[in-house]
Amino acid sequence: MAQISLSRRLRRTPFSDGVEAAGVNGYTVYNHMLLPTVFESVEADYHHLKRHVQVWDVSCERQVELRGPDAARLIQMLTPRDLRGMMPGQCFYVPIVDETGGMLNDPVAVKLAEDRWWISIADSDLLFWIKGIVNGWRLDVLVDEPDVSPLAIQGPKADDLLARVFGDSVRDIKFFRFGVYQFQGKDLVIARSGYSKQGGFELYVEGSELGMPLWRKLFEAGEDLNVRAGCPNLIERIEGGLLSYGNDMTDDNTPHECGLGRFCNTHTAIGCIGRDALLRVAKEGPVQQIRALAIEGAPVPPCDRVWPVYANGKRVGKVTSAAWSPDFNTNVAIGMIRVTHWDDDTKVEVQTPDGTRAAVVREKFWI
Amino acid sequence: MAQISLSRRLRRTPFSDGVEAAGVNGYTVYNHMLLPTVFESVEADYHHLKRHVQVWDVSCERQVELRGPDAARLIQMLTPRDLRGMMPGQCFYVPIVDETGGMLNDPVAVKLAEDRWWISIADSDLLFWIKGIVNGWRLDVLVDEPDVSPLAIQGPKADDLLARVFGDSVRDIKFFRFGVYQFQGKDLVIARSGYSKQGGFELYVEGSELGMPLWRKLFEAGEDLNVRAGCPNLIERIEGGLLSYGNDMTDDNTPHECGLGRFCNTHTAIGCIGRDALLRVAKEGPVQQIRALAIEGAPVPPCDRVWPVYANGKRVGKVTSAAWSPDFNTNVAIGMIRVTHWDDDTKVEVQTPDGTRAAVVREKFWI
Numbered sequence: 001m002a003q004i005s006l007s008r009r010l011r012r013t014p015f016s017d018g019v020e021a022a023g024v025n026g027y028t029v030y031n032h033m034l035l036p037t038v039f040e041s042v043e044a045d046y047h048h049l050k051r052h053v054q055v056w057d058v059s060c061e062r063q064v065e066l067r068g069p070d071a072a073r074l075i076q077m078l079t080p081r082d083l084r085g086m087m088p089g090q091c092f093y094v095p096i097v098d099e100t101g102g103m104l105n106d107p108v109a110v111k112l113a114e115d116r117w118w119i120s121i122a123d124s125d126l127l128f129w130i131k132g133i134v135n136g137w138r139l140d141v142l143v144d145e146p147d148v149s150p151l152a153i154q155g156p157k158a159d160d161l162l163a164r165v166f167g168d169s170v171r172d173i174k175f176f177r178f179g180v181y182q183f184q185g186k187d188l189v190i191a192r193s194g195y196s197k198q199g200g201f202e203l204y205v206e207g208s209e210l211g212m213p214l215w216r217k218l219f220e221a222g223e224d225l226n227v228r229a230g231c232p233n234l235i236e237r238i239e240g241g242l243l244s245y246g247n248d249m250t251d252d253n254t255p256h257e258c259g260l261g262r263f264c265n266t267h268t269a270i271g272c273i274g275r276d277a278l279l280r281v282a283k284e285g286p287v288q289q290i291r292a293l294a295i296e297g298a299p300v301p302p303c304d305r306v307w308p309v310y311a312n313g314k315r316v317g318k319v320t321s322a323a324w325s326p327d328f329n330t331n332v333a334i335g336m337i338r339v340t341h342w343d344d345d346t347k348v349e350v351q352t353p354d355g356t357r358a359a360v361v362r363e364k365f366w367i
Numbered sequence: 368m369a370q371i372s373l374s375r376r377l378r379r380t381p382f383s384d385g386v387e388a389a390g391v392n393g394y395t396v397y398n399h400m401l402l403p404t405v406f407e408s409v410e411a412d413y414h415h416l417k418r419h420v421q422v423w424d425v426s427c428e429r430q431v432e433l434r435g436p437d438a439a440r441l442i443q444m445l446t447p448r449d450l451r452g453m454m455p456g457q458c459f460y461v462p463i464v465d466e467t468g469g470m471l472n473d474p475v476a477v478k479l480a481e482d483r484w485w486i487s488i489a490d491s492d493l494l495f496w497i498k499g500i501v502n503g504w505r506l507d508v509l510v511d512e513p514d515v516s517p518l519a520i521q522g523p524k525a526d527d528l529l530a531r532v533f534g535d536s537v538r539d540i541k542f543f544r545f546g547v548y549q550f551q552g553k554d555l556v557i558a559r560s561g562y563s564k565q566g567g568f569e570l571y572v573e574g575s576e577l578g579m580p581l582w583r584k585l586f587e588a589g590e591d592l593n594v595r596a597g598c599p600n601l602i603e604r605i606e607g608g609l610l611s612y613g614n615d616m617t618d619d620n621t622p623h624e625c626g627l628g629r630f631c632n633t634h635t636a637i638g639c640i641g642r643d644a645l646l647r648v649a650k651e652g653p654v655q656q657i658r659a660l661a662i663e664g665a666p667v668p669p670c671d672r673v674w675p676v677y678a679n680g681k682r683v684g685k686v687t688s689a690a691w692s693p694d695f696n697t698n699v700a701i702g703m704i705r706v707t708h709w710d711d712d713t714k715v716e717v718q719t720p721d722g723t724r725a726a727v728v729r730e731k732f733w734i
Contacts, residue, residue: 002394003392006671025369028371125491247375247376
């Protein structure tokens with residue numbers, strides 16, 4: 001295995017000192033920023049996440065802030081999801097598409113006020129697309145990347161931990177809603193959201209000064225809850241069917257191919273740049289779609305490239321993420337499968353670097 | 368040191384198999400793609416680069432292709448460099464700026480024909496900015512990322528190696544010009560360019576099929592030239608003053624701050640989106656600028672964050688890249704220094720993670 005070479009270009013975060021002190025063992029790079037991938041081991045981290053509570057440095061979920069009279073018009077131009085009913089205090093998962101309906105990002109939009117939004121992005125410079133659109137369409141809106149670094153609290157004891165620091169009212173925050181709390185006299189947006197199926201919160205930390213004080217406070221408060229530093233877990237996210245932009249989908253894919261058709265209101269999302277292209281897809285349906293796959297046999301190697309999927313010698317799709325699942329005692333995987341073979345329980349073959357494996361297509365993920 | 372966690376999102380290249388077989392020891396991530404950073408050691412790689420010839424997998428220098436009647440108008444909108452005199456067959460280094468004059472990328476533009484260009488990009492999703500501009504301005508041009516992966520041949524024996532594979536006519540390719548050659552019956556753009564001061568070429572390899580055959584051919588042909596797999600070398604690029612987008616400059620900086628004023632023809636670059644903002648900067652001059660710095664004492668640690676620069680207790684700039692130079696027997700560094708302290712031979716202090724060091728500002732780089 002190769003090491004990662006650190007440089008200023010792979011940006012550190014307000015929590016990097018804490019992450020290092022906690023013994024981070026692996027990194028990836030996400031939005032030009034360091035994202036931890038493993039502390040003890042991917043499997044040990046996984047078991048702990050499902051039983052206790054973890055603090056995740058997900059600063060790399062950078063924000064694009066929209067501010068000004070055209071902010072609401074702009075965000076509707078970006079996504080086929082109809083945002084007319086969205087209220088301040090809500091978070092919406094919004095596929096972002098270009099004029100061909102290709103996915104540019106799959107962020108969470110945070111509506112702070114009618115004229116102020118954060119878009120909490122996956123791994124692409126969505127800021128550049130939005131700045132280009134604003135310039136070309138001459139919109140009256142400020143767009144930039146504010147210094148906001150999300151910190152996620154994930155796991156079954158997340159409510160207990162956060163209630164100790166911010167009071168019991170955090171327990172009342174509904175899924176994909178947020179409240180504004182105080183830490184050391186500063187406002188802190190806390191949303192019930194996060195990139196796991198174990199429940200929890202994301203804290204949008206503004207500036208870097210509060211970073212380590214907040215990190216330390218959480219660890220002090222949660223010592224008897226067995227709180228640990230963690231990170232998005234490869235195994236758990238595949239079990240839960242949480243897609244990863246760049247891994248499971250790219251700008252080649254429409255939201256419908258990604259199984260995100262339910263977030264596309266192509267008839268009513270007037271103004272969306274990709275609407276014309278997606279109306280056609282919504283009508284006819286995609287010819288390939290994201291599916292879960294159980295890959296048989298021993299644990300698969302790391303999925304660092306596309307693994308072709310075959311049936312009767314014909315290419316019918318590809319696997320894009322895979323890992324051994326201790327809880328389900330099989331290799332869990334995410335792939336893009338053609339319509340001819342995407343029904344539940346279809347048998348296929350996956351060509352891994354270690355050889356061909358039998359696999360079963362599933363319509364549902366594991367958790 | 369932490370390991371890098373591989374995934375499909377950190378894209379492999381047509382040459383990855385060769386890079387791995389050559390014993391790559393470190394990676395960074397650049398345009399969502401793996402970029403090797405070290406083979407034997409950064410110092411050993413450096414000595415070899417200056418004496419022999421290396422083959423670099425710089426596939427991560429992705430292309431943005433512009434094709435169509437508005438291609439020439441579009442590229443002039445993107446850069447303050449006047450491109451009217453540029454001919455097919457030429458490569459131009461073109462700062463790319465937004466409407467505020469902030470740098471979005473510092474690529475090399477390759478003019479293939481009047482209506483067809485490649486923009487060979489540094490580490491940001493420039494494609495997104497350009498797609499947004501094209502959409503908003505309704506330009507008649509196709510924009511996408513073609514499957515083109517540059518392979519660089521760098522070092523004093525680069526001409527000898529390439530002449531063995533493509534014939535002696537490659538020796539006649541002038542600096543920042545290209546010719547079209549053949550390899551296994553396919554066209555291959557070969558430019559005299561590259562991210563070192565040791566001379567050499569960049570081969571723009573279309574598709575992935577030619578990747579490993581070309582890689583192997585180069586190593587067979589260059590065995591007695593002591594050809595090795597290499598990569599952009601941190602020490603050599605600092606000695607040569609080769610800037611790195613994301614390290615030494617960001618979208619906060621104007622080209623003039625980056626010492627790239629000579630590539631800005633703000634009076635004649637009609638149509639450039641950032642022209643108005645840069646006219647002001649060109650007139651008044653920047654208040655800070657890129658400088659070389661020699662940092663005294665023992666070898667500095669890796670520069671993975673901004674190091675503040677002080678003089679008489681006042682902040683006067685920052686160091687953004689640094690390394691120990693065996694050939695110059697000092698720490699070589701790149702920084703952004705305020706006008707009050709940017710003259711040659713000015714003494715300053717650099718605050719490194721290991722403590723404060725004396726340093727000297729230089730108007731010229733080492734090579």
